[in-house]
Amino acid sequence: MYGLLTLFVGALASVQSRANGELSVDLKNSLGSAVISNAIGWIILWLFLLLRKADREGFRNLLLAIKNRDMKWWELTGGVGGALFVATQSAAVPEIGVAIFTISLIAGQTATSLLVDKAGLSTNGKEPITWPRVFAAIMTLIAVTIAVYPDLGKANFKVFTVLLSIAVGLVLAFQYALNSRVNVITKRPMVTTWLNFSVGLVLLVIGLAINLMRGGSIAPLPNNPWVYIGGPSGLIFVAVAATVVRTMGVLNFILWSVTGQLVGALLLDWLLPTRPGALSGYLISGTVLTLGSIAFSRFFHANQEKSRAKKSA
Numbered sequence: 001m002y003g004l005l006t007l008f009v010g011a012l013a014s015v016q017s018r019a020n021g022e023l024s025v026d027l028k029n030s031l032g033s034a035v036i037s038n039a040i041g042w043i044i045l046w047l048f049l050l051l052r053k054a055d056r057e058g059f060r061n062l063l064l065a066i067k068n069r070d071m072k073w074w075e076l077t078g079g080v081g082g083a084l085f086v087a088t089q090s091a092a093v094p095e096i097g098v099a100i101f102t103i104s105l106i107a108g109q110t111a112t113s114l115l116v117d118k119a120g121l122s123t124n125g126k127e128p129i130t131w132p133r134v135f136a137a138i139m140t141l142i143a144v145t146i147a148v149y150p151d152l153g154k155a156n157f158k159v160f161t162v163l164l165s166i167a168v169g170l171v172l173a174f175q176y177a178l179n180s181r182v183n184v185i186t187k188r189p190m191v192t193t194w195l196n197f198s199v200g201l202v203l204l205v206i207g208l209a210i211n212l213m214r215g216g217s218i219a220p221l222p223n224n225p226w227v228y229i230g231g232p233s234g235l236i237f238v239a240v241a242a243t244v245v246r247t248m249g250v251l252n253f254i255l256w257s258v259t260g261q262l263v264g265a266l267l268l269d270w271l272l273p274t275r276p277g278a279l280s281g282y283l284i285s286g287t288v289l290t291l292g293s294i295a296f297s298r299f300f301h302a303n304q305e306k307s308r309a310k311k312s313a
Contacts, residue, residue: 006257007263010256011261011267013234013237015229016234026219026224026227028219032211034087035201041193041232048190061185077178078196079197079200081174096158108168108169109172110141110251114134122180124245133251135293140258149286173250175196177250179192179238179241182195190239197238255293
């Protein structure tokens with residue numbers, strides 16, 4: 001159930017990327033696009049807080065936990081990951097290309113998720129680093145590499161930018177774990193998401209202000225409503241992540257969500273291609289391979305559970 005839900009929001013993340021990308025082109029400013037997308041999601045989240053009693057109670061729980069210092073300051077920094085992702089994406093993609101940026105990002109996420117799960121930073125508890133989990137992470141990275149292979153020829157390799165992209169993947173893996181901890185306090189995914197969007201929006205506005213002071217500009221807002229769905233799509237992704245990581249763990253969430261992103265990209269390139277040949281055999285092969293790595297991971301986990309049950313019986 002949680003796997004399918006994560007697969008869905010992963011596909012939704014592809015829709016978010018497409019919409020934000022088009023908005024960025026229309027505005028001629030990636031940070032401006034990120035601020036608008038985040039602001040739309042933030043306003044929607046305020047509506048949830050104002051109109052739903054359960055969410056208002058969750059918001060009070062959050063404020064009370066902060067006041068009583070029941071939460072450490074670093075547990076509140078989940079939104080930093082999203083802001084860093086958007087800012088780094090806007091700077092890295094022109095230098096190293098989408099393909100290398102994507103591979104670097106996924107490498108950072110999958111490798112770090114093994115350590116995050118082992119340390120028990122999420123509310124799922126501690127998960128040991130086993131060969132099957134490492135294998136599933138490596139296979140997912142290989143699958144993503146295959147999926148973006150046609151674009152690798154257009155990419156440049158710059159060590160600092162690649163390391164920065166890997167670091168952002170590292171931060172995102174921590175973000176998923178931190179959000180699951182916040183969600184235990186708030187008991188409301190929308191409140192946890194509100195905290196993420198608030199932190200991220202502040203950082204993005206600061207980044208945009210610096211960009212404008214250094215000579216950047218923003219074109220007039222487009223009339224196409226499609227380009228504004230990035231914010232709502234993003235808040236759904238963060239809310240689901242905050243909920244399911246508690247049960248799935250960070251690595252499994254990343255495996256499922258990356259697969260969902262590839263499935264979403266495949267469907268978008270099939271139904272709404274942005275260029276000739278967008279839907280390639282590489283993308284299809286990469287998607288199938290990620291599904292295979294998840295099937296392997298689930299099979300091993302089921303066998304582990306059976307072994308534990310026999311030992312305890």
